[in-house]
Amino acid sequence: MKPQEYILIEEEFGAHNYKPLDVVLTRGEGIWVWDVEGKRYLDCLSAYSAVNQGHCNQRIMDAMVEQAKKLTLTSRAFRNDQLGPLYKELCELTRSHKVLPMNSGAEAVETAIKAVRKWGYEIKGVPEDKAEIIVCRNNFHGRTISIISFSTDPTSTTHFGPFTPGFKVIEFGDADALERAITDNTVAFLVEPIQGEAGVIIPPDGYLRDVRRICDDKGIVLIFDEIQTGLGRTGKLLAEEHEGVEADLTLIGKALSGGFYPVSAVLSNTEVLGVLKPGEHGSTFGGNPLACAVARTALKVLVEDGLVENAAAVGEYFMEGLRRIDNPKIKEVRGRGLLIGVEFHNDAGGARQYCEKLKEAGLLCKETHETIIRFAPPLVITREDIDWALERITPILSE
C-alpha cells in the first residue's frame, strides 16, 4: 500500500484524537525509523521518551521473546518468578523501598493519588473526603478523568466534566506558592521535575530542594512524576538527582520497557504504599511476567550500556550546536541531557512548519504548544549522529 492509502484508512476508520505528521513508519532500529517507502528518519521524539534504549533494542527484544515463550500473564492472584526480581532491582537502582507495578503512566499517577489520599486519612489524620493534592499550572500527568481534573490545558478538559475534586493548582517553579497553598488537609504535592509536555520547562535552580524541604516541614508527601524525565532522559537516572533530592513517591513509565510494552511503576520511599491492603488496588496486567522481564532488561540496558552518561554528554553537545543557530526568531534553547526544547517567538509562525521541513530532511520532530520543538532522540545517539542531525537542522531553523 502507498503511504496515502494508509493515511486515508486511518482517517476514515480511526478517531481523530491525534494529528500526526504524515509519515507511515514500518521499521525501527536504534535512533532510526523507516517509512513504508524505505525512507530513513532520525527519531527525535523517541515516542515521548519511551524508547530511550533505541528502537527494537536487541537485548530487550530477546528477553521479551524468551519470556513470551515461557509465561506471559498470571494475574496477581498468583505469584510469578519475574516480579520479585524486578522489585529488588528497581529498589536497588533507585534507592526505593517499595514498588507497585502498573501499565500506563496515567495508571501510575492514579495509583499515587489513591495511595496518598489513603495515607492522608489513615496516617496524617485528614478528615474523610477532605484530602487535597497540590499540582502545578501547565502540568501533564495523563488523560484519565481524575488526572485531567487538574489539567490547566483547555484542550484536555473542555466538555469532559464533571471533574474530580480535591486538587489545587499553583505556579510551577514557585516554591513560596507551595508553602502558601498547603493547608491541614493537604496530603501531597505532585510535580514534574521538568515540565515536558508544557515545552521542556526547567524550574529555577534549587526548586526541587526547596519543595523537598517544604514537604518535610509541613508533613506532606512529595510525588515526582518522572514518567518522561526519568530513566536517563535528562542525563541522570532520575531528574531529581540534579538537585540531590529524593521524592517520597516517584512515578516512572515510558522507558521502563524501552518501548516494547506498557509498563509503569510507583516507587515509594516511605510508608505511603504500605497503606494499601489486599484487594484495595490492582490491575490485571500490572506486574505480569512479560512486563517484568522486559522492564528488568530495559533497566539493565540503561545502566550497562552507559546510556545515562551518554545522555548527559551528547545532550550537552547537541544543545551547544542548537545554540549556535543564528535566527532572531528563536527565543530560547534549553534542556537537560537529551530533553531539549527550542522555543520560537510567538510571531515566528509556529513550530509545525519547521517540523514539516525537518521531516523532509529526514528528522522526525514534534512541536509542542505551537511554538516549541522538542528534541529528544533515543539515548543511544552518538556525537557523529548529532553532527549529521545538526547539518540538517541548522539550515532549516536558520530560515
Ligand SMILES: *Cc1c(COP(=O)(O)O)cnc(C)c1O
Ligand atoms: C506520558 C506522561 C504521562 C502519561 O503516561 P501514559 O503512559 O501516556 O498514560 C504522565 N506523566 C508524564 C510526565 C508524561 O510525560
